[in-house]
Amino acid sequence: MTEDDARERILSAAEELYYRKGYAAVGMDELRSAAGVSLRRLYSLFPAKTDIVAAVLARKHSQWEAGLSGAVADAGDDPRTRLLAVYGYLENWFCADDFRGCAFINAFGELGGTNSEVAAIVRAHKASFQQYMAELVAATGAPGALAAQLSILAEGAQSTAAISADPDAAVHARRAAEVLIDAAVPHP
Structure with missing residues (x-):
């Protein structure tokens, strides 16, 4: 999976989860699982949750x-x-x-x-x-x-x-x- 693909998967999963459950309720592990990426990949693309929320x-x-x-x-x-x-x-x-x-x-x-x-x-x-x-x-x-x-x-x-x-x-x-x-x- 390319970096762009991983980024898109993370943002799509985050958008859906945040909108459905709320920003504070969704942890990085749940987001990682929904996006189908490793936690390491997630943090390499988005070092902090605020980075994902901003995106x-x-x-x-x-x-x-x-x-x-x-x-x-x-x-x-x-x-x-x-x-x-x-x-x-x-x-x-x-x-x-x-x-x-x-x-x-x-x-x-x-x-x-x-x-x-x-x-x-x-x-x-x-x-x-x-x-x-x-x-x-x-x-x-x-x-x-x-x-x-x-x-x-x-x-x-x-x-x-x-x-x-x-x-x-x-x-x-x-x-x-x-x-x-x-x-x-x-x-x-």
């Missing part, structure tokens, strides 16, 4: 950005429709059988208070989402403050859907977003 979160960030931007692009050219596509993306995600909330919120909740590196990664991911929302809002001509409001709706929907196991949180967030957008977007 998993980097993968999740890329997946999130690709999925979200794809959903927005598929929504067409209308700025309002593109902005509301964010909530359609959330609804589809919340309906997935394996949905267990936002991996970043989960990581911050488990590790953010004691691991500054994980906290920084989570903050950077959330700032990236807020920046993306700001770009979508700017295209509507609405004031920039709307981006923070719509981001909070999306973040709240993620937490609510995870806790309640109810994908309708995205529908409610979308309806609230529609009200905010309609109030903020200048009408000709």
Whole structure:
């Protein structure tokens, strides 16, 4: 097995285990076993658990950005429709059988208070989402403050859907977003 193959196996196993069981609950031995690599190989590629968590979160960030931007692009050219596509993306995600909330919120909740590196990664991911929302809002001509409001709706929907196991949180967030957008977007 090549180094790249071993790395991929470790990260795939870690991503699945961390998302299903939690970051703190998964030990290196369990991860080694799930990935099918030796403990020596695991530690040679990832000297510390934080290294694996960081790599998993980097993968999740890329997946999130690709999925979200794809959903927005598929929504067409209308700025309002593109902005509301964010909530359609959330609804589809919340309906997935394996949905267990936002991996970043989960990581911050488990590790953010004691691991500054994980906290920084989570903050950077959330700032990236807020920046993306700001770009979508700017295209509507609405004031920039709307981006923070719509981001909070999306973040709240993620937490609510995870806790309640109810994908309708995205529908409610979308309806609230529609009200905010309609109030903020200048009408000709």
